[in-house]
Amino acid sequence: MSTSASAVVLEVSGVSKRFGGLQALSDVGLRIARGQVYGLIGPNGAGKTTFFNVITGLYAPDSGRFELAGKPYQPSAVHQVARAGIARTFQNIRLFADMTALENVMVGRHVRTGSGLLGAVFRSRAFREEEAAIEARAQELLDYVGIGRYADFRARTLSYGDQRRLEIARALATDPQLVALDEPAAGMNATEKIELRALIDRIRHDGRTVLLIEHDVKLVMGLCDRVTVLDYGKPIAEGTPAEVQQNARVIEAYLGHGHSTPTLPAAAPVEPEARA
Numbered sequence: 001m002s003t004s005a006s007a008v009v010l011e012v013s014g015v016s017k018r019f020g021g022l023q024a025l026s027d028v029g030l031r032i033a034r035g036q037v038y039g040l041i042g043p044n045g046a047g048k049t050t051f052f053n054v055i056t057g058l059y060a061p062d063s064g065r066f067e068l069a070g071k072p073y074q075p076s077a078v079h080q081v082a083r084a085g086i087a088r089t090f091q092n093i094r095l096f097a098d099m100t101a102l103e104n105v106m107v108g109r110h111v112r113t114g115s116g117l118l119g120a121v122f123r124s125r126a127f128r129e130e131e132a133a134i135e136a137r138a139q140e141l142l143d144y145v146g147i148g149r150y151a152d153f154r155a156r157t158l159s160y161g162d163q164r165r166l167e168i169a170r171a172l173a174t175d176p177q178l179v180a181l182d183e184p185a186a187g188m189n190a191t192e193k194i195e196l197r198a199l200i201d202r203i204r205h206d207g208r209t210v211l212l213i214e215h216d217v218k219l220v221m222g223l224c225d226r227v228t229v230l231d232y233g234k235p236i237a238e239g240t241p242a243e244v245q246q247n248a249r250v251i252e253a254y255l256g257h258g259h260s261t262p263t264l265p266a267a268a269p270v271e272p273e274a275r276a
C-alpha cells in the first residue's frame with residue numbers, strides 16, 4: 001500500500017534510547033496516516049512512555065528520524081513540538097491542580113496564539129479580544145470532552161476520570177495534528193471507559209489523528225486502525241488489531257511477562273500507579 005506524504009501525519013524511524021545500561025528503545029519506527037487511531041501497546045516497561053517522551057521532546061533520543069506531515073522535525077524542545085503540531089497527555093496526570101478546569105485548557109490554547117507579553121501587560125484591545133476568544137474556545141473544548149459543567153472547578157477537585165478528560169481537552173486546545181494519549185483509561189471504571197472510547201472515536205471522526213498507548217487491550221482492539229507492539233524496547237509486530245492478536249511473538253510477549261492467562265485481552269498487564 002502506498003500513501004502520499006501528506007496523508008502521513010507522523011513518520012518515525014530508527015528511534016533508539018538508552019538509560020545507562022538499559023536499552024529502553026531499539027530501532028523503533030512507525031507511520032501514522034491522517035485520521036487513524038494508532039495503538040502503541042506492549043507489556044509494562046516495554047518503552048511506550050519513553051517513545052512518547054522522545055517524540056514530544058522530553059527525552060533526547062540517541063538516534064531517530066522524525067517527520068510530521070511530511071516535514072522533518074527535531075523533537076528537541078517541548079514547546080517546539082507543540083508548535084509543530086503534536087499534543088499529548090501524561091500517564092501520570094499533569095494538570096495545574098489549583099487552577100480551574102477552564103484555566104487549564106486556556107493554558108494549552110496560549111501555545112497557539114500571538115499577542116505576547118507586552119499585550120498582556122498593557123491589556124491591549126487585541127489582547128482582550130484574543131483572551132475572550134481563548135476562553136470561549138476553552139469552554140467549547142470542556143463541553144466537547146463532557147466536563148463543561150466543571151469549568152470553574154479547580155482541577156484537583158475533579159474525579160480521576162474527569163481529570164483525564166481535562167488533559168485531553170487541554171491537548172486539543174493546541175489544534176494538534178496528532179494527539180498522543182498515554183493510558184487515558186488508566187484508573188477509569190467501566191462506564192468511564194465506554195465514554196472515553198466514544199470520545200476518542202469522535203476525535204477521529206472530527207478529523208484528528210490519535211496515537212494511543214493503552215493497557216486495556218479490549219479498548220485498543222475496538223478502537224485502533226493499526227497497532228505496533230513493543231517488547232523490551234523493540235517493535236515485535238505491526239498491523240491491524242486482528243493481525244497482531246494472532247501473532248505468535250505478541251502472544252508470547254504478553255504471556256512471557258509472568259501472566260498465565262491464555263487469552264491476550266485477559267493477559268494485558270496492569271501497570272502499577274506510581275512507577276517513577
Ligand SMILES: Nc1ncnc2c1ncn2[C@@H]1O[C@H](COP(=O)(O)OP(=O)(O)O)[C@@H](O)[C@H]1O
Pocket residue numbers: 019022024042043044045046047048049050051271
Ligand atoms: N528517565 C528514566 N531513567 C531511567 N530509566 C527509565 C526512565 N524512563 C523509563 N525508564 C526505563 O525504561 C523502560 C521503559 O519504560 P517505559 O517507557 O515507562 O515503559 P512503558 O511505558 O511501556 O511501561 C523501563 O525499564 C523503565 O524503568
Ligand SMILES: [Mg+2]
Pocket residue numbers: 048049050091
Ligand atoms: Mg508507560
